[in-house]
């Protein structure tokens with residue numbers, strides 16, 4: 001049990017924040033489309049950002065889904081584990097990928113997954129997630145299919161295991177490298193990077209943030225490179241509340257929590 005007193009102590013005004021989404025801002029749900037970010041956390045993100053604190057989301061989800069989850073906020077964002085990026089200035093920068101090959105992979109994967117009802121294929125256009133949360137007995141099948149595709153399309157895809165999922169992400173996509181890129185630009189540059197995440201894909205982010213002298217926070221249990229921990233998504237929400245109170249002369253924020 002992590003006590004309230006052990007919450008990471010930070011002054012928001014000198015930091016730049018990077019948030020993972022599933023398992024960090026939002027509780028894990030049986031299916032990806034059921035996920036939501038609690039209004040209290042949305043309000044806190046809005047408050048920080050409206051007060052000049054750089055806040056970005058860094059997720060395995062595409063940016064289009066992140067925008068929908070964060071509505072009405074539109075934050076700087078990295079999607080698909082870093083394959084997509086929207087800068088603070090609103091510019092979109094994506095990894096250069098061979099879409100013909102990805103389309104062919106998608107067709108083959110759909111066929112392979114169709115042989116295993118219960119295995120759910122999430123097609124993100126440039127990445128694919130093989131979910132087995134609703135059919136845990138298919139974990140080894142999902143691993144086998146994912147490993148087979150990575151061995152055949154290793155120039156394009158890399159394996160990214162996660163919570164009840166094996167993902168095929170674009171080779172070169174890394175949450176760590178995308179955080180490093182954000183940290184070279186305004187308004188992030190010169191601040192202490194803070195990255196909060198819960199899953200294996202977040203470990204690359206923790207590594208880079210540690211290297212940059214920042215603060216890495218793992219949500220939940222399990223081995224990690226992160227140096228601090230929060231117990232749960234609820235604990236993240238409570239910590240966000242406290243972070244807001246460290247701001248000097250805060251401005252009113254448009255989103256109200258309920």
Ligand SMILES: O=P(O)(O)OC[C@H]1O[C@H](O[C@H]2O[C@H](CO)[C@@H](O)[C@H](O)[C@H]2O)[C@H](O)[C@@H](O)[C@@H]1O
Pocket residue numbers: 020021022023027028029030031032033035058059060061122129131133162163164165167199201
């Ligand atoms: O980097 P994240 O923001 O943590 O996104 C990682 C993946 O999250 C989603 O899958 C996970 O969350 C689902 C909803 O809670 C859950 O049902 C699933 O078992 C988890 O693996 C999302 O579907 C993926 O696209 C993201 O890459």
